[in-house]
Amino acid sequence: MAILELILQVILGITSLLLTLLILLHKGRGGGLSDMFGGGMTSALGSSGLAERNLNRFTIVLALVWFVTIVGLGLITKFQVI
Template sequence: MVILEIVLQVLLGLTSLLLTLLILLHKGRGGGVSDMFGGGMSSTLGSSGVAERNLNRITIILALIWIASIVGLGLITKFQGA
């Protein structure tokens, strides 16, 4: 059970960092951090719609993994004392 808890904690840390980076890369409505890293230039290209959809999908998958690891850690903490 201890190994599972450590794996979930590492997974939570990694997904937290990746979610932060992916959310910052999303195309903003009025510019912002995504324009600073070249997000504004990609809107002139023809493939920006596909790239944005893929970024959305990856972000949603990572968010689901993040939520699952939080729930898993909560369940481990709840039943560990019993």
């Protein structure tokens, strides 16, 4: 059981870092703090390219892996025999 917990902890660490990186790579949608200070001078084209769609898909899949890892670690912690 300890090996599985260690593997899940490593997966959690890697997915957390990758998820942070992927979220930061997304294009801003506007309406944030930069708009309050005059930084919102971007074009409002609603279409996203193929790279943006693939980034969205990869981010969602990685977020699901992250979520399953969290649930798995929680179940191991709850049912762990001391």
